[in-house]
Amino acid sequence: MFSGVLHNVKRISGEEIDLIIKNGYITKIENVGSGQEKEIIDCTGMYVSSGWIDMHVHAFPEFNPYGDEMDEIGIKQGVTTIVDAGSCGADRISDLAESGERSRTNIFAFLNISKLGLKRVDELSNLDWIDKGQVLEVVNKYNDFIVGLKARMSKSVVGDLGVKPLRIARELSSETSLPLMVHIGSGPPYIEDIVSILQKDDIITHYLNGKSNNLFDDAGKPLQVLIDAVERGVCLDVGHGTASFSFKVAEDARKNAIGLGTISTDIYRGNRLNGPVYSMANVLSKFLYLGYSLQEVINAITTKPATWLHKPELGRIQVGDVANLTLFNVHAESIELIDSEGDSRIGEIRIKPTGVVLNGEFIKC
Numbered sequence: 001m002f003s004g005v006l007h008n009v010k011r012i013s014g015e016e017i018d019l020i021i022k023n024g025y026i027t028k029i030e031n032v033g034s035g036q037e038k039e040i041i042d043c044t045g046m047y048v049s050s051g052w053i054d055m056h057v058h059a060f061p062e063f064n065p066y067g068d069e070m071d072e073i074g075i076k077q078g079v080t081t082i083v084d085a086g087s088c089g090a091d092r093i094s095d096l097a098e099s100g101e102r103s104r105t106n107i108f109a110f111l112n113i114s115k116l117g118l119k120r121v122d123e124l125s126n127l128d129w130i131d132k133g134q135v136l137e138v139v140n141k142y143n144d145f146i147v148g149l150k151a152r153m154s155k156s157v158v159g160d161l162g163v164k165p166l167r168i169a170r171e172l173s174s175e176t177s178l179p180l181m182v183h184i185g186s187g188p189p190y191i192e193d194i195v196s197i198l199q200k201d202d203i204i205t206h207y208l209n210g211k212s213n214n215l216f217d218d219a220g221k222p223l224q225v226l227i228d229a230v231e232r233g234v235c236l237d238v239g240h241g242t243a244s245f246s247f248k249v250a251e252d253a254r255k256n257a258i259g260l261g262t263i264s265t266d267i268y269r270g271n272r273l274n275g276p277v278y279s280m281a282n283v284l285s286k287f288l289y290l291g292y293s294l295q296e297v298i299n300a301i302t303t304k305p306a307t308w309l310h311k312p313e314l315g316r317i318q319v320g321d322v323a324n325l326t327l328f329n330v331h332a333e334s335i336e337l338i339d340s341e342g343d344s345r346i347g348e349i350r351i352k353p354t355g356v357v358l359n360g361e362f363i364k365c
Contacts (some may be wrong), residue, residue: 049205074105
């Protein structure tokens with residue numbers, strides 16, 4: 001178990017501290033130079049936050065194209081907790097849970113309401129693939145692992161069924177007391193029909209996508225259905241992915257005071273290696289480019305997702321807690337940033353993770 005001092009590390013506020021850790025627990029937060037521990041890690045110039053949380057990943061490597069190794073998209077990226085966004089349905093969720101036990105990265109999951117999960121990419125085009133009894137059974141068995149239900153509402157996924165799968169998902173949500181994460185994309189089904197079904201604590205993922213069936217009109221104004229959803233407590237998640245993040249739409253959202261939701265990557269092997277996602281840090285750098293403060297950006301991957309997960313300890317740095325930390329640098333340097341539509345921008349600030357403290361270990365990125 002790691003014991004030592006993270007020396008001269010900065011909070012997001014800029015305050016420099018020594019962070020004392022014993023046997024994996026935070027025991028003291030002191031002024032620089034106070035720590036007397038034997039193992040001292042010089043963190044001069046680095047920031048520290050609670051461990052980064054990625055609310056939308058695909059971490060089941062057997063599925064292609066939407067899969068990857070947990071630690072490749074977790075601790076190696078400075079992310080201490082990942083949430084798999086519906087890679088597996090009831091048929092394979094046990095395999096995902098067992099893999100998570102072997103991972104060094106913490107993992108939770110949204111259960112795909114289709115028992116097939118992403119074994120195929122039209123998983124909701126046949127209602128026979130939604131087995132309510134099987135959903136209830138695995139939710140009960142893996143209640144500490146499954147945090148919500150996932151339904152992908154795109155034409156390519158649901159075929160001619162429209163919002164029928166989402167209505168079934170709503171029923172399952174009521175029966176399990178689990179919120180929904182709903183993927184939005186090309187229609188039909190149309191965005192107004194999808195969003196009107198969502199309730200408090202449900203999540204719209206891909207809310208900044210640039211497809212024609214998105215949440216903003218041709219003038220860049222938010223649709224009334226989006227404004228109404230936010231008012232009733234529906235949450236917004238970036239879910240960048242290969243095809244679901246537009247700089248233009250993100251600029252429209254900020255201009256119209258649509259609050260920044262959780263920042264997530266929708267990362268898997270293909271868009272990690274070949275872009276446009278690459279890493280959580282790359283996605284965060286895009287939001288710094290858009291003009292959000294460092295505090296806003298880090299909150300969107302720490303306190304906000306931790307609150308949604310009902311695990312506040314994951315989003316704070318507090319004496320007595322298990323150390324769950326991400327160390328990172330913020331460099332003033334030019335970086336090319338590319339959205340999901342091929343729009344290239346040049347940012348002047350770059351975030352780069354340097355290490356994590358997790359489950360009693362200090363791990364360099």
